[in-house]
Amino acid sequence: MTTLRKGSRIGSPATIDFGRTVRVLRVRGLTARFGVRSIVVSAVLLVAACVVALLALGTGDFAIPPDRVLRALFGNGVGGDELVVWEWRAPRVLMALVLGAALGISGAILQSVTRNPLGSPDIVGFNSGAYTGALLVILAGGGYYATAAGAVGGGLATALAIFMLAFRQNVKGFRLIIVGIGISAMLAAVNTWLILRADLDAAMSAAAWGVGTLDGLSWSEITPALIVLVVLAIVVVPVAHRLQILELGDDAAQALGVRVGRSRLVLTALSVAFTAVGTAVAGPIAFVALAAPQLGRRLARTPTTALLPAAAMGALLLVACDWISRRIFAPTTLPVGVVTASVGGAYLAYLLVVEARRN
Numbered sequence: 001m002t003t004l005r006k007g008s009r010i011g012s013p014a015t016i017d018f019g020r021t022v023r024v025l026r027v028r029g030l031t032a033r034f035g036v037r038s039i040v041v042s043a044v045l046l047v048a049a050c051v052v053a054l055l056a057l058g059t060g061d062f063a064i065p066p067d068r069v070l071r072a073l074f075g076n077g078v079g080g081d082e083l084v085v086w087e088w089r090a091p092r093v094l095m096a097l098v099l100g101a102a103l104g105i106s107g108a109i110l111q112s113v114t115r116n117p118l119g120s121p122d123i124v125g126f127n128s129g130a131y132t133g134a135l136l137v138i139l140a141g142g143g144y145y146a147t148a149a150g151a152v153g154g155g156l157a158t159a160l161a162i163f164m165l166a167f168r169q170n171v172k173g174f175r176l177i178i179v180g181i182g183i184s185a186m187l188a189a190v191n192t193w194l195i196l197r198a199d200l201d202a203a204m205s206a207a208a209w210g211v212g213t214l215d216g217l218s219w220s221e222i223t224p225a226l227i228v229l230v231v232l233a234i235v236v237v238p239v240a241h242r243l244q245i246l247e248l249g250d251d252a253a254q255a256l257g258v259r260v261g262r263s264r265l266v267l268t269a270l271s272v273a274f275t276a277v278g279t280a281v282a283g284p285i286a287f288v289a290l291a292a293p294q295l296g297r298r299l300a301r302t303p304t305t306a307l308l309p310a311a312a313m314g315a316l317l318l319v320a321c322d323w324i325s326r327r328i329f330a331p332t333t334l335p336v337g338v339v340t341a342s343v344g345g346a347y348l349a350y351l352l353v354v355e356a357r358r359n
Contacts, residue, residue: 038300038309045296045312049100049319053093056323057085061331091217095225096319096336099214099278100288102229104296104314105236106274107289108305109267112243114176117351120290121275124180127286128187129158130279131210135191138206139198144221148280155276158183159268212285212337214322225281229274236270240307243267247304285337287344288317294351317343 057073058064062084064072072081073090103121111119121127133154137147166179191210195203242263245253253263278285295317296309321339328334 035300035302035306038302038306041296041300042308042312045299045309045316049097049312049316052316052319052323053097056093056096056319056326057089059323059327060084060089087219091219091222092214092322093319095214095217095222095281096322097315098226098229099282099285100292100314100316100318101311102232102274102278102314103285103289103318104292104310104312105233105307106271106278107291107314108293108296108307108310109236109243109271109274110289111293112247112305113264113267113271114174115247115249116174116177117294118290119177120287121271122284122286122289123184124177125158125162125184125187126155126180126272126275127279127284128184128191129161130155130276131284132187132191132194133157134279134283135194135206135210138209139194139202141202145224148225148277151280152273152276155272155279156269158187159272163265163268208335209283211335212283212340213335214282215333215335217281222281225277228277232270232273232277236307239263239266239270243307244304283335283337285318286341287347288314288321288340291344291347292317295347 054066054069058066058069062080064081064084068078068081069085071077072085075082077085107120110121110124111117113119114124130151131154134147134151136154137150142150162176162180162183165183166176195206195210198206242253242258245256245258246263246267248256275289292314293305293310296311296313297305299313300306300309302309318336318340321343322336325334325336325339328339
């Protein structure tokens with residue numbers, strides 16, 4: 001995790017602590033503090049994610065050894081390796097990596113804003129809202145891009161409704177979660193009713209998409225989403241330092257000069273945007289945004305939720321779950337959302353037990 005602070009003296013010595021801060025850099029009046037353990041843990045997680053991605057690119061009905069996968073990736077493939085790797089498997093694997101990182105960032109932002117490990121887009125209801133928007137478009141006969149627009153619109157509308165209902169002089173994290181859970185339950189009922197009222201073909205298509213799946217993705221479908229997610233990642237960097245300050249509490253954040261209400265609104269909007277874009281591409285994939293930030297935080301041993309370990313852990317979780325979903329019952333392929341829900345459900349139970357014992 002990197003934080004930025006103004007006003008640090010030029011030439012001040014760097015603090016070395018493997019668990020937290022390693023080095024201080026000053027660029028144009030901004031001081032950046034880098035956590036060494038966070039960087040090391042994130043690098044290890046990213047390497048593990050790349051290894052799983054390499055295995056995923058080579059496994060399937062047409063198996064390809066890792067060395068040939070690497071040759072195909074660099075344009076020196078043998079026979080039909082380049083076609084299989086680049087055209088058939090690479091869009092899915094790349095989307096799993098990027099989308100997993102996006103969900104990890106989204107969950108980390110929301111957990112910091114709410115100061116609660118249960119503050120996740122799928123718990124609060126942003127996923128349900130994005131699914132409702134996409135579902136309306138699917139049942140109306142809309143195409144891929146219309147469905148994506150419906151998912152983004154539904155997620156943003158749900159976030160706005162939750163904020164308006166949770167607002168009382170200020171938006172408190174616990175109140176936001178409670179209101180979000182209620183809205184999520186209502187939208188889940190609406191989604192079920194919409195599917196039951198639809199004709200059979202549309203209902204089956206909507207239900208399959210609603211589980212969360214990366215099947216059948218092509219470059220033309222994932223390229224716009226990749227561009228948007230990269231832009232969002234760039235946008236979140238300048239405001240990321242506010243997350244640690246917000247976790248200190250509203251009074252402390254205000255004393256440090258942070259406009260709490262405005263910061264919370266901007267950061268939540270970014271969290272919703274990451275979730276909505278992911279839902280637009282692959283449907284509502286559950287529990288990655290919940291588990292990745294906490295697992296990354298525990299491995300990096302950071303005092304607050306950090307974005308970089310959360311993104312790396314999210315990428316590893318989703319690409320691994322997608323690989324499992326393809327191979328566990330091969331040649332039958334499961335939607336990746338089924339695997340993430342199974343893994344995430346077990347993690348949620350563990351988290352609830354730990355929190356209960358702590359209290």
